[in-house]
Amino acid sequence: MLFNSFSFLIFFPTVTILYFLIPHKYRWFFLLMASCIFYMVFIPIYILVLGLTIAIDYTAGLLIEKTEGRRKKVLLVISILSTCAVLIVFKYFNFFNSNLIRIAQFFHWNYPIGALSLILPIGLSFHTFQSLSYVIEVYRGNFKAEHHFGIYALYVMFYPQLVAGPIERPQNLLPQFYEKHTYDDQRVMDGLKLMLWGFFKKVVIADKLGIVVNQVYSDPAQYTGLPLIAGALFFGIQVYCDFSGYSDIAIGAAQVMGFRLRDNFNRPFHAPSSAEFWRRWHMSLISWFRDYVYIPLGGNRMGKWRWYFNIFFTFTLSGLWHGAGWGYVLWGSLCGCHLIFSDWTKNLREKWNQWVRLNRIPTFHKGFQIAFTFSLFCFTLIIFRSKTLSDAFYVMTHLGTGLGSLEGVKMSFKSMYNLGLDRHELIIVLVSIGLMELVEGVESLRNMRQMFFGRPVLFRWVMYYVVILFLIFFGEYNDRAFIYFQF
Amino acid sequence: MEVRIRLKKKVLFLSILAVILVLMNYWLDRELNPHYPLQYGEVFHPKVSADMIILGASHATHGINPRYLEKDHLKVFNFSLNGAGPSFNLKWYRKIFQPNYPKPLYVIYGVHWGMFDENLLKRTFEHDSKYFPNQFLFYEFSDLEALRTLVMNRFAFIRERKQLSDRLFRRHREVYLLSRYYNGFIPYERRGGLDRKRDVKPKNSRAQIRAFEELLDEFEKNRIQTIFVQIPGYLPARHDANILESMQLLNKIAEDRKILFLDYDTKKITNINTDPSMFSDWIHLNEKGSDAFSKLLKSDLDFLLQQRIAKDREPST
Numbered sequence: 001m002l003f004n005s006f007s008f009l010i011f012f013p014t015v016t017i018l019y020f021l022i023p024h025k026y027r028w029f030f031l032l033m034a035s036c037i038f039y040m041v042f043i044p045i046y047i048l049v050l051g052l053t054i055a056i057d058y059t060a061g062l063l064i065e066k067t068e069g070r071r072k073k074v075l076l077v078i079s080i081l082s083t084c085a086v087l088i089v090f091k092y093f094n095f096f097n098s099n100l101i102r103i104a105q106f107f108h109w110n111y112p113i114g115a116l117s118l119i120l121p122i123g124l125s126f127h128t129f130q131s132l133s134y135v136i137e138v139y140r141g142n143f144k145a146e147h148h149f150g151i152y153a154l155y156v157m158f159y160p161q162l163v164a165g166p167i168e169r170p171q172n173l174l175p176q177f178y179e180k181h182t183y184d185d186q187r188v189m190d191g192l193k194l195m196l197w198g199f200f201k202k203v204v205i206a207d208k209l210g211i212v213v214n215q216v217y218s219d220p221a222q223y224t225g226l227p228l229i230a231g232a233l234f235f236g237i238q239v240y241c242d243f244s245g246y247s248d249i250a251i252g253a254a255q256v257m258g259f260r261l262r263d264n265f266n267r268p269f270h271a272p273s274s275a276e277f278w279r280r281w282h283m284s285l286i287s288w289f290r291d292y293v294y295i296p297l298g299g300n301r302m303g304k305w306r307w308y309f310n311i312f313f314t315f316t317l318s319g320l321w322h323g324a325g326w327g328y329v330l331w332g333s334l335c336g337c338h339l340i341f342s343d344w345t346k347n348l349r350e351k352w353n354q355w356v357r358l359n360r361i362p363t364f365h366k367g368f369q370i371a372f373t374f375s376l377f378c379f380t381l382i383i384f385r386s387k388t389l390s391d392a393f394y395v396m397t398h399l400g401t402g403l404g405s406l407e408g409v410k411m412s413f414k415s416m417y418n419l420g421l422d423r424h425e426l427i428i429v430l431v432s433i434g435l436m437e438l439v440e441g442v443e444s445l446r447n448m449r450q451m452f453f454g455r456p457v458l459f460r461w462v463m464y465y466v467v468i469l470f471l472i473f474f475g476e477y478n479d480r481a482f483i484y485f486q487f
Numbered sequence: 488m489e490v491r492i493r494l495k496k497k498v499l500f501l502s503i504l505a506v507i508l509v510l511m512n513y514w515l516d517r518e519l520n521p522h523y524p525l526q527y528g529e530v531f532h533p534k535v536s537a538d539m540i541i542l543g544a545s546h547a548t549h550g551i552n553p554r555y556l557e558k559d560h561l562k563v564f565n566f567s568l569n570g571a572g573p574s575f576n577l578k579w580y581r582k583i584f585q586p587n588y589p590k591p592l593y594v595i596y597g598v599h600w601g602m603f604d605e606n607l608l609k610r611t612f613e614h615d616s617k618y619f620p621n622q623f624l625f626y627e628f629s630d631l632e633a634l635r636t637l638v639m640n641r642f643a644f645i646r647e648r649k650q651l652s653d654r655l656f657r658r659h660r661e662v663y664l665l666s667r668y669y670n671g672f673i674p675y676e677r678r679g680g681l682d683r684k685r686d687v688k689p690k691n692s693r694a695q696i697r698a699f700e701e702l703l704d705e706f707e708k709n710r711i712q713t714i715f716v717q718i719p720g721y722l723p724a725r726h727d728a729n730i731l732e733s734m735q736l737l738n739k740i741a742e743d744r745k746i747l748f749l750d751y752d753t754k755k756i757t758n759i760n761t762d763p764s765m766f767s768d769w770i771h772l773n774e775k776g777s778d779a780f781s782k783l784l785k786s787d788l789d790f791l792l793q794q795r796i797a798k799d800r801e802p803s804t
Contacts, residue, residue, distance in 0.1 A: 185493055424652040424655075425652060461500065461503075464500070465503070465507065472644065472645070472648060473648045473651045474648075474651075
């Protein structure tokens with residue numbers, strides 16, 4: 001079920017009201033059933049795939065807790081491999097297989113294995129990672145295995161974060177299913193406000209920008225200059241609004257019922273450096289890779305070159321997590337390379353800043369850093385969004401084409417109106433982005449959960465009305481799926 | 488005490504929101520699509536009781552003025568609705584028109600090369616829920632999607648929300664000239680778009696073709712004479728090759744059923760087709776164009792109608 005669908009408009013209040021009406025001891029079962037319905041709206045049969053992952057990791061958790069020594073490690077490996085096997089079959093098999101076919105063709109080998117025709121279960125990468133974090137935490141002794149199968153199943157399937165995160169850790173979410181949540185008016189209102197904000201980002205900004213982005217990337221060779229720049233920048237904002245919008249709705253929906261999910265975004269476009277950016281972007285995934293891949297590899301404790309390798313490997317793997325394609329792998333590697341490069345040139349850049357006296361005007365310096373980080377992120381996303389690597393190469397090499405003269409700029413600007421949005425719609429979407437920046441500029445991450453708390457009533461109410469009216473009048477309501485569902 | 492204050496605040500907040508939405512609803516309802524209530528009003532409470540009705544989509548709503556087709560006692564009403572494809576018109580005819588309106592003698596169906604493309608003509612029966620009597624509201628939906636459309640379309644601030652930016656930025660530009668409304672016809676103001684060729688190739692939907700055949704069967708069964716009229720489009724803005732398949736299909740339907748087909752878009756080409764001052768956009772005539780075209784249509788139809796009326800009067804004389 002999509003959050004921005006009519007079904008959810010009925011599902012959410014019904015489930016929430018019933019949740020508070022049902023006695024505490026039956027709530028887990030009710031939430032589990034509701035989550036099953038939520039998931040089965042997509043492809044019902046895939047509930048069995050999810051059930052298999054849950055059964056594997058539930059059993060693995062219990063066995064690992066009871067075992068010690070080498071056997072414990074073997075159990076962990078078996079559990080990780082079995083959980084990942086599901087992911088590999090559905091998500092990566094065809095990718096690796098098609099590459100093997102190409103290699104076989106090159107060497108004229110006989111390679112008999114064909115492609116599988118499977119649809120990727122929605123949110124598979126998210127709940128696989130959540131399941132893995134549970135088994136690893138039990139193995140490390142940081143968390144006791146959950147003995148209640150239903151509660152464990154609910155940990156994996158809890159509907160607000162089932163299909164696109166935030167990727168939860170057992171320490172945070174599992175104990176909350178035992179807590180008795182009562183109706184707290186302030187908490188419920190804050191949750192609803194956060195949901196409203198998420199919907200604003202999704203349907204008013206992301207889906208509107210999506211029209212331009214889809215138009216540009218459907219056949220980029222038709223465009224040069226400004227439309228390509230707009231496509232690249234808009235996609236960066238679209239991905240952020242789409243995914244952080246989803247996270248806000250998920251966190252808000254859970255908060256209404258009394259659950260506290262992890263934060264997933266902390267105004268990444270306000271980050272002055274790439275390292276800072278990745279601390280603020282998709283925090284639940286990045287911290288997952290940090291805790292379960294980067295640190296076990298040695299992190300930054302094993303010398304500079306090994307540290308660089310660890311960064312490169314972790315980001316390449318995160319690229320592969322996003323999608324089974326060389327474009328995603330390359331995107332991940334590029335992000336890793338940029339982090340390495342920025343560390344490598346840190347001293348040089350500081351000297352340069354001193355030489356041009358940029359450090360004497362810190363506001364301008366910071367603004368420049370923020371703009372550069374954002375632009376660089378959008379630039380790398382060209383690979384992420386393009387259908388083929390040759391499309392990506394075309395976009396990257398034609399961003400400035402035709403902008404050498406005033407006439408060229410005028411022509412390029414005019415072609416902006418052929419990208420699916422007319423002038424007024426473009427103005428409205430830019431105003432909406434401005435509004436988002438304003439709100440995210442004045443509210444810190446902590447305050448987003450209690451948006452506008454402590455501010456004058458008039459300011460708060462005006463903002464609420466503006467957001468609601470923008471949602472009603474300027475939102476795109478085509479039940480467009482969230483981008484991160486495909487992962 | 489605190490609970491009561493909170494409750495009061497919520498009530499106040501929601502009341503202000505409700506007032507804003509009611510005002511927006513009123514404004515948008517009054518400003519946009521003012522002709523639909525009048526067209527539906529005629530169906531449910533016939534005043535004209537037309538002998539000849541005009542069906543089709545927007546090109547017919549804004550293209551054929553009944554005033555020019557009326558003759559002696561022949562009364563004409565234009566029931567064409569913007570974006571209405573054959574499946575809409577079939578449902579509309581069976582559920583709305585037939586049970587409520589006196590049987591007409593003639594139907595002018597404003598055919599169009601894009602009429603079988605579901606992406607071009609998107610109007611659904613549920614879209615018009617606002618104009619239906621209440622009993623339609625509950626037994627006409629078959630799934631959640633239909634229910635959504637039925638419920639949402641009751642409110643202008645939802646139904647017409649996409650038009651708001653247009654209204655805000657171009658508030659002085661009237662789109663539909665209500666003062667010139669006549670028996671379902673309403674002129675459509677010039678919106679531009681005549682300066683470039685449109686690369687639109689219709690995708691004919693089998694469901695729409697089937698619905699159209701069923702609708703024609705209904706007319707035949709009820710002994711209503713059908714006439715196909717293709718309203719002129721702006722020729723320089725169109726690629727003829729794109730519409731070839733649709734035109735062959737329409738010609739075949741007319742030929743198989745022996746239906747008179749007056750095609751002013753690809754066969755009976757006149758000055759109208761190439762005169763930009765006649766069009767509001769590349770497929771819609773403006774007031775001047777619709778006046779010129781309706782007069783032309785009248786003269787072509789006269790002979791046929793005289794024949795039919797004479798035939799109808801024969802038994803009584």
